[in-house]
Amino acid sequence: MITISTLYPLKFEPILKEKVWGGNKLNTLFQKEAIGEIGESWEISGVNENVSVVSNGSLKGKSLNWLLEVYKHKLVGRKVYRHFGNTFPLLFKLIDACEDLSVQVHPDDFLAKKRHNSFGKTEMWYILDVEKEGRLILGFNEKMSQKKYLKALSENRITEILKSEPVKKGDAFILKPGTVHAIGAGVLLAEIQQTSDITYRIYDWERPDTNGQMRQLHTDLALDAIDFNSSKTKLEFSEEKNIPLTIGTTDFFSVNKLILSQNYIRNFEVKTSFTVYMCLEGTAIIETDNYSEEIIKGQTILIPAQLTEIKFNTNSASFLEVYIP
Structure with a gap:
């Protein structure tokens, strides 16, 4: 019989996704032991038919x-469980774009619930590596309306109105x-998003x-989902060692960056949710009162809400720290 005292920092088996646009960086940089052109590693997922499995410890x-x-x-966490029940609310990915991804858009919560009985998809991207001239497509390069968009689409000029950053x-x-967005060729990134796999594909090169x-393209479904007045998406943030610094916050999650050059104790008593760490660089040993676990570059670990404090033993490591506010 497993008791609540057995909770500890949890790692999960990566769920690897072969994609036509995928590459080999998840292997060469992050040791994912992938075979083929792997575009995505789902690090922690509660998506139907893609549910993560624990890879460490007694569980x-x-x-x-x-x-x-x-x-x-x-x-x-109590607040999270009251709201989401037995559905894990976030999805964590690593994405390697050897070629351009499709141009796509995701619905909001209202539209996703109405059409698919699903959450919408708010997401955050953090760039891990980029080749020369790597870029993202983010919105439109001019003031856009539905009429102008449909005209460009009908004339096969969709790429002419997209903003390349x-x-x-x-x-x-x-x-x-x-x-409207796409990840460009040569970009490797970490993605944090709501638990949703609803994507409307607009253009696929x-x-x-x-x-x-x-x-398949989803031209009609996408039309009602597109925000033709989407605002600035790039985040501005500072970096300082040995203290969590905010990168960005949404209604669904908050993300800090934690750059460590020495051992560090992280207290969670004021947080009301689980915390996830995605290791960007280096290596560390994460310790609790009765458990320790190594985490290296490219790995992800979940700290259960029940744990109120962990210790990082390291002299060089950096992380994305994600929680639900």
Whole structure:
């Protein structure tokens, strides 16, 4: 019989996704042991048919859904559990774009609930690596209306009205639902998002998928989802060592950056949710009263809400720190 005292920092088996636009950086930089052109590593997921499984400690082999059913608020926090129940609210990914991703848009909560009985998709991107001239597509390069958009679409000029933004390592962006977007070739990033796999594809570079078939476009569905007045998405933030600094906050999650050059104790008594760390650089040992776990570059770890304090043993490591406010 497993008791609540067995909760500890949890790592999960990566769920690797082969994509026509994928590359090999998840292998070469993050040791994901992938085979083929892997575009995505789902680090922690509660998405149906893609539910994460614990890879460490006494709970190894247990699914994230099982943990929620057994531990409830002890895993995610009382406020989070009251709102989301046995649905894990966030999805964590690493994405390697060897080629351009499709141009797409995601619905908000209202539209996603109405059409798909799903959450919408607010997301944040943090750039981990970028090749020369790497870029993102973020919104439109001119004042846009539905009429102008449909005209460009009908004339096969969609790429002419898209805004291309150069990026560098360490840049971060919040993408609200309705923002037309795509990840450009040569960009490796971490993605934090609401638990949703609803995507409306607008344009796919006239490229077949891994089976040689043209992927479906969702022109009509996308039309009602697009925000033609989407605002600035790039985040401005400072960096300082050995203190969590805010990168960005949405209604659904908050993200800090934590750069460590020495051992560090992180207290969670004022937080009301679980905390997730995505390791950007270096290595550390995360300790609790009765457990320790190594985390290295490219790995992700969940700190259950029941734990009120952890210690990082390191002389060089950096993390994204994610929680629900």
